[in-house]
Structures are given as C-alpha cells and as structure tokens.
Amino acid sequence: QKEVEQNSGPLSVPEGAIASLNCTYSDRGSQSFFWYRQYSGKSPELIMFIYSNGDKEDGRFTAQLNKASQYVSLLIRDSQPSDSATYLCAVSGGGSNYKLTFGKGTLLTVNP
Amino acid sequence: DAGVTQSPTHLIKTRGQQVTLRCSPKSGHDTVSWYQQALGQGPQFIFQYYEEEERQRGNFPDRFSGHQFPNYSSELNVNALLLGDSALYLCASSLPGPKSPLHFGNGTRLTVT
Numbered sequence: 382q383k384e385v386e387q388n389s390g391p392l393s394v395p396e397g398a399i400a401s402l403n404c405t406y407s408d409r410g411s412q413s414f415f416w417y418r419q420y421s422g423k424s425p426e427l428i429m430f431i432y433s434n435g436d437k438e439d440g441r442f443t444a445q446l447n448k449a450s451q452y453v454s455l456l457i458r459d460s461q462p463s464d465s466a467t468y469l470c471a472v473s474g475g476g477s478n479y480k481l482t483f484g485k486g487t488l489l490t491v492n493p
Numbered sequence: 494d495a496g497v498t499q500s501p502t503h504l505i506k507t508r509g510q511q512v513t514l515r516c517s518p519k520s521g522h523d524t525v526s527w528y529q530q531a532l533g534q535g536p537q538f539i540f541q542y543y544e545e546e547e548r549q550r551g552n553f554p555d556r557f558s559g560h561q562f563p564n565y566s567s568e569l570n571v572n573a574l575l576l577g578d579s580a581l582y583l584c585a586s587s588l589p590g591p592k593s594p595l596h597f598g599n600g601t602r603l604t605v606t
Contacts, residue, residue: 385535413592424583424597425536432592469535475591479549481526483535 384408385472387484395492400457402487404470407451412475414446414453419467419486428468429455460491495520497586497598505604506574514569514601518586524548525567526595527559528583536583542567543589571603579605 386405394400402416413432417425431437431444431453443456453472457464467486474480498517506512518525524543528536538551542561556572565586571578581602585595 415594417597424581424600427594427596430592430594471535471595473591477549477591479524479526479541479591480538480551481536481595482538483528485533485535 384482385470385484387468387470387487389485390488391490392487393490393492394460396460396462398460398491400460400464400489400491402455402457402468402470402489404453404455404472404484405451406453406470406472406482408472408474408482409448409451410474410476411448411451411472413473414444415471415473415481416442416444416455417469417471417483418464419469421466425469457489460489462491462493465489465491497522497584497596499582499584499598499601501601502599503602503604505606507606508574508576510574510605511570511572512574512603514571514582514584514603515566516568516584516586516598517566518584519596522586522588522596523565524587524589524593525561525565526585526587527567527569528585528597529553530581530583530600532580539569574605576605579603 416428470484526541527539530536540550587593
C-alpha cells in the first residue's frame with residue numbers, strides 16, 4: 382500500500398469553478414499535512430498546512446482534514462487559469478519522524 | 494529575505510562520475526532536507542541535516558551522502574552516478590520541528606548520460 386495516495390488526474394475544471402483535490406494516507410500516526418503547488422519545471426511551493434481535524438481556510442484555498450478516515454483534501458474556490466499546476470499532498474509522521482512523504486501529485490487544469 | 498538557494502541549476506554528468514550539489518537555507522532556518530524528484534513522481538526523501546548531523550535518512554544507498562556546515566548551508570554528494578540518478582534534486586529548509594513546513598529551493602536538474 383502506498384503511503385500517500387492522490388488521483389493523478391488530470392482534473393479539469395472551468396474558470397470560476399471549485400476544484401477539489403483529494404489525498405489519503407496510510408500512517409495513522411501522521412501529525413502534519415501539507416499541500417504544495419508545483420508548476421511544470423519548477424519546485425514545489427507551499428500553499429497550506431493543517432494539523433487538526435476540520436477545515437482551515439486561507440483566501441481561495443481550504444484544507445480539510447479527517448484523521449479518522451485518514452483523508453485530507455484541498456478546495457480551490459473561484460479557480461483561475463493560473464491555478465493550473467500539479468498539487469502535491471505531503472504528510473509528516475511527527476515525533477522523531479521528520480520525513481515528509483509526498484504523493485505523486487494531481488495535475489489540475491483550469492480552462493478559461 | 495532570501496529564500497532557499499541552490500546551485501548549480503543544471504548539471505550534466507557521465508555514468509560513474511561524482512557530483513556535489515549545494516544549498517543555502519532560508520534566513521532563520523537551521524534544518525536542511527534533500528529530496529529527489531523523478532519525472533512524474535512526487536519528491537522522495539533522501540536525508541535531513543540538523544546541527545551539522547544527519548538526523549534522518551530515507552531509502553537511498555550510501556552513494557548519497559551529505560554535509561551541513563556551521564552556517565547551516567548544506568551539500569549533497571552522489572558518487573558512482575547511475576543513469577537512474579537523473580532527476581530534479583530539491584533542497585528544502587525549515588525550523589527544526591516535524592511540524593515545520595518545508596520551503597524548497599529552485600532545484601538542481603541532474604542529467605546522467
């Protein structure tokens with residue numbers, strides 16, 4: 382079983398729509414959850430992080446965490462063509478486990 | 494406020510050669526992690542350095558080694574290069590705790606021929 386799983390996509394949404402990106406993880410002891418955006422040929426850029434169950438909002442982005450279901454998601458409201466990128470979900474084990482484990486990423490395309 | 498800087502940006506090497514990649518962390522950060530990202534994959538953890546010591550290592554062979562200097566900058570060394578080592582090598586800096594978000598540099602694109 383892969384440690385962090387994401388639908389590879391591509392996920393295509395029209396401009397102005399809500400994009401929903403999902404991620405599941407296998408380690409129940411995971412403590413910290415991150416979403417990174419990566420444009421083609423560029424390095425990952427941190428969008429949001431979440432540590433507690435529930436929702437966390439930052440501008441057009443909302444991260445949702447459900448530890449019981451081992452599920453984390455990212456919602457992008459009012460999607461823009463500039464949001465077109467690969468979105469990487471990353472999970473940290475916490476404690477003395479400093480490794481950040483990434484999924485393969487979901488390619489999002491926002492169509493004008 | 495300078496972010497994470499990596500050098501060089503691109504590198505072409507031949508099988509069997511050795512390579513050294515360099516990284517300077519974001520101001521205020523003292524922890525440096527290295528990741529390898531193959532095309533179409535997520536970044537894979539190589540190792541993390543804190544207080545000039547390797548604190549944690551991922552599933553990479555001993556050909557991959559590193560170092561952290563007193564000013565928190567770091568090097569990644571890869572010996573006996575294989576074609577499969579061709580990838581984007583990412584350096585990330587952070588504060589010491591496991592909850593601290595990683596901030597990535599622009600990466601070094603290594604091509605092994």
